[in-house]
Amino acid sequence: xQRQTEKVYVKVTSDFDATGYMLPRTIIWxxxxxxxxxxxxxxxxxxxxxxxxxxxCYTVVICGVEKHLFxxxxxxxxxxxxxxxxxxxxxVV
Numbered sequence: 630x631q632r633q634t635e636k637v638y639v640k641v642t643s644d645f646d647a648t649g650y651m652l653p654r655t656i657i658w659x660x661x662x663x664x665x666x667x668x669x670x671x672x673x674x675x676x677x678x679x680x681x682x683x684x685x686c687y688t689v690v691i692c693g694v695e696k697h698l699f700x701x702x703x704x705x706x707x708x709x710x711x712x713x714x715x716x717x718x719x720x721v722v
Contacts, residue, residue, distance in 0.1 A: 634717040641698070641714040653687055653698055656716070664691050666698075675699065684712070 640657040656664045668690040675686035684701040702712040 633720050633722050635720045636699075636715040637718045638713055638715045651700070653689065653714070656691070656698065656714075666691055667693075670695065 639659070641653050642655045642657070643651050643653045645651055652669060653666050655666060658664075666689045669687055670690060671686075671688035673686050675684055684699055687698045687700070689696055689698050697717065699715050699717070700712050701715060703710045
């Protein structure tokens with residue numbers, strides 16, 4: 630068996646500080662589960678695989694476990710859509 634990942638788009642609540650830095654606070658799954666982000670440990674630019682879009686990777690702590698949360702910036706053609714959040718979930722192939 631080969632382990633791969635797939636993008637799962639999620640709803641995220643976030644705050645913006647006075648400098649414009651986006652700080653994610655909670656992750657909300659499509660089934661309604663809510664996970665509070667206890668800490669943001671790291672932030673770095675990260676391109677999105679496969680579609681050439683730019684984005685960011687946040688290393689967050691949820692219930693004591695480090696996870697990666699990605700923000701994928703959308704095309705400039707959609708001014709009202711700044712981007713969307715996703716996590717990578719394991720898939721067995």
